[in-house]
Every structure is written in structure tokens, then in C-alpha cells.
Amino acid sequence: MSHRSPSVTPAVSVLIPAWNAVRHLPAALDGLLSQTFQDWEAVVVDDGSQDETPALLAAYAARDARIRPLHVEHGGIVHALNHGLLHVRGRHVARMDADDTCHPERLALQCHALDNAPHLGLVASRVTFGGDAAQCGGFVRYVDWTNSLLCHEDIALGRFRESPLVHPSVMFRRELIDRFGPYANGPFPEDYELWLRWLEAGVRMEKLPEHLLVWNDPPGRLTRTHDNYAEAGFVALRTRYLARWLCAHNPQHPDVWVIGAGKASRRRARPLCEHGIRIRAWVDIDPHKIGNIVEGLPVVGREAMPAPGQGFMLAFLAGHGAAEELELFLHGAGYLPGQDYLLAS
Structure with a gap:
């Protein structure tokens, strides 16, 4: 028998997909059962586990009907x-793996953050x-970077470098799904697409400064294994x-200057041309590249970049560390993020 009766309309629904998760799932569920906040349900979707x-799950549900x-x-x-999502009943949805x-x-x-900030749609x-x-090391650097993005403006500007939110750390208003x-x-990546879509629609997002989730990294994590x-x-x-x-924010649209003339940078910038973006030049600091013509475009040094307000x-x-070094240079030269430049990856 359950030691708690679940609320018909809990404040929070915790949404957990689970596939062959018997090894790790107890720790995740025990963490929920230890919450100081009690008005929740955990909707755990068993994705055909073998x-x-x-x-x-049946054993945990027998212990606590909120599961x-x-x-x-x-x-x-x-x-x-x-x-x-078709079955959650809370006004907010918290993700967890x-x-x-x-x-x-x-x-x-x-x-508490969502209930006291009506302008926010999501809090991570x-x-x-x-x-x-x-x-x-790559995952550690990503965690350090995403942990640095707390306010909506930093999350919004950072979204074209990487996914600015760790998926299982978010809580959002259920009405956003509707x-x-x-x-x-x-x-x-399904989570990255959701953040891009919601940010484009004007959903405001913030991140609490507390470390509220341990994001484990087993060898079978989908980010490592799935196409x-x-x-x-x-x-x-x-x-x-x-x-x-x-198109909506570049004052010089469709023209851009691409910082980074290497193969990887060009490979990631080139697809923009299929969407009507026009690359004026490649900007680089390597003296062996500066002065060359690459893919029909000149490679120039930083001194040849347009002045703030004159190009994007x-x-x-x-x-x-390359992006961080570049930002120090751009800030020192008077360029503003989102107005004169944007970091991508």
C-alpha cells in the first residue's frame, strides 16, 4: 500500500523515460522520494524495457502512488x-533521466522560481x-560552459554554440507544450530542437545558480551512441x-563575416548560404592563411573587420579556449554580442 495519496493535480510532474534502466533507476527514484517538496508525481515511461x-517500477509504485x-x-x-506528456497532470513538468x-x-x-516569475516559461x-x-574532458568543458549561462540573455545568445540547457535539469510550464x-x-537532438523552437517563439528561460542535478555519463548515453x-x-x-x-536580428542582413577560416569553421558556416546568408570574407589570425582566397572569398586579419555597427x-x-579569447578581443574593441557578432560552433 502507498504511504501517500497522490494529488489529482500535483504542482509538478517529473517526466522520466526509462529503457533497460534497472541498474540506475533506483537512485533516481530514491532522489525524488527524498525531496523536501511533496506535491509531485513521477510519470515514468518504460520504453519497452527487456x-x-x-x-x-511496480515495486516503487506500490510504495508510493505518486510514482x-x-x-x-x-x-x-x-x-x-x-x-x-499526454499523461502528466502537473502545472509544471520537470525532466529527469x-x-x-x-x-x-x-x-x-x-x-518556487516559476510560481514567482510569471514571465518565465522554463527554469533550469x-x-x-x-x-x-x-x-x-569534452563533457566536463560542456558542463562548465552551460553552468555559466544563468540569465535569459546569455542562454539565448549561447544557443547557437551548443545546447544551452542540460535536458534533465529543466522544469517548464506544461502550457508550453499546448x-x-x-x-x-x-x-x-530532440531537446536542442525544443529549446531553439521555444526561444524563437519568445519563451524566456533562466537557470538557478544551485547545482540541483548530478548529470551522470554512462557509456551508453544517447548523446554518445545515437545517430x-x-x-x-x-x-x-x-x-x-x-x-x-x-534574418530577424542582423542589421546587415544577409551579409556576414565569418571568423574562422579553417576547414571545420567553413564546413559549419557554408550551409548558411543555402538559406540566403551571404559570407563576405573569412577572418583569421593565422598569417599563413591571411591574404589567400578560399572558396572564392578572401581571408583577412582581424584588423580588416568592419567597425562596430558596420558589419556582423x-x-x-x-x-x-578560442571563443573565450575572441570574446575578450571583441569586447575590448567595442563589439557587442547579438548586435555586432554571435558565437556559433
Whole structure:
């Protein structure tokens, strides 16, 4: 028998997709049962697991009726998430993965933030990396970067570099699903597409400074294994939204100057031309590149960039620390983010 009776309309629905998750799911559910905030339900969508996940969920649901298992045929994370969204009853939806754990104050702090800031549609939090930092330097740097984006303006400007939010750390108003649609299924990261779509629609997002989630990094994480998270899908998705952002915000549209003349930078900038963006030149600091003609365009040094207000720069820099060095230079020269330049990746 349950030791709690679930609210028919809880404040928060925690949405958890689970597939063959019996190894990690107990820690995730125990973290929810330890929350200081009590008015929640956990909608756990078993995505056709072939291990003991269904039995584990049944045992937890018997302990606490706030845990509501749903079972679907295996169809992937988007199918599981959207099925769960059809059944959530809370006014807010908190995302969580079956292999993550949350701080006891997570639901309390995020729900309070949304309830006391009607202009916000989504509140995330900083996260703690739960993998092997020595073996996963790229993930560690990503966590450090996303943890630095707290206000809406930084999240909005950062969205063309990487996904600015760690998916299982967010809580959003359920009404956003009705207004702007659920997760989209396609050859791209489903969470990144959702943030781009909602930000484009004007949804305001912030991030709490507290570390409220341990974001674990097992070898089978989808971001490592699934084709939807490969670079090609990410670039195509980002390019589509970036082109529309430039059309709406670039005072010099359709002209841009691309900072970064290397192969990787050109590969990521070139697809913008298919959306009507016109690249004026490549900007680089390598003296061996400056003065050359590459793909029909000149490679120039930073001193040849248009003055602030006279041109728009897009930076595609992949090297560790390169974007940060560039921003220091641009700020010192009077260029403003979102007005004179934008960092992409």
C-alpha cells in the first residue's frame, strides 16, 4: 500500500523515460522520494524495457502512488517523452533521466522560481558532472560552459554554440507544450530542437545558480551512441534556426563575416548560404592563411573587420579556449554580442 495519496493535480510532474534502466533507476527514484517538496508525481515511461525495469517500477509504485509507471512498445526517447506528456497532470513538468539523481531541494527551488516569475516559461539549474572527468574532458568543458549561462540573455545568445540547457535539469510550464508543441522526432537532438523552437517563439528561460542535478555519463548515453546526436544533424538543425535569427536580428542582413577560416569553421558556416546568408570574407589570425582566397572569398586579419555597427560577424571556432579569447578581443574593441557578432560552433 502507498504511504501517500497522490494529488489529482500535483504542482509538478517529473517526466522520466526509462529503457533497460534497472541498474540506475533506483537512485533516481530514491532522489525524488527524498525531496523536501511533496506535491509531485513521477510519470515514468518504460520504453519497452527487456530487463527488470517494469517489475522495479511496480515495486516503487506500490510504495508510493505518486510514482506512475506507463508502458509503451520500444520506440525511442521522443516517443516515450511525448507519450508521457499526454499523461502528466502537473502545472509544471520537470525532466529527469533514469540515470541521474537530483538534490533534495530541486523541485522546491524550481517550482518556487516559476510560481514567482510569471514571465518565465522554463527554469533550469546548474548540474554536477557525474562521469569520469579524466576520460571525458569534452563533457566536463560542456558542463562548465552551460553552468555559466544563468540569465535569459546569455542562454539565448549561447544557443547557437551548443545546447544551452542540460535536458534533465529543466522544469517548464506544461502550457508550453499546448502552445508550441511537444518534442519533434527527426535526425537531430530532440531537446536542442525544443529549446531553439521555444526561444524563437519568445519563451524566456533562466537557470538557478544551485547545482540541483548530478548529470551522470554512462557509456551508453544517447548523446554518445545515437545517430540523432551526430554532428551533421546538429549542424543542420542549428543552421536552420540561426539563418532565421540572422534574418530577424542582423542589421546587415544577409551579409556576414565569418571568423574562422579553417576547414571545420567553413564546413559549419557554408550551409548558411543555402538559406540566403551571404559570407563576405573569412577572418583569421593565422598569417599563413591571411591574404589567400578560399572558396572564392578572401581571408583577412582581424584588423580588416568592419567597425562596430558596420558589419556582423559570426564566429565558428572549435579550439578549446578560442571563443573565450575572441570574446575578450571583441569586447575590448567595442563589439557587442547579438548586435555586432554571435558565437556559433
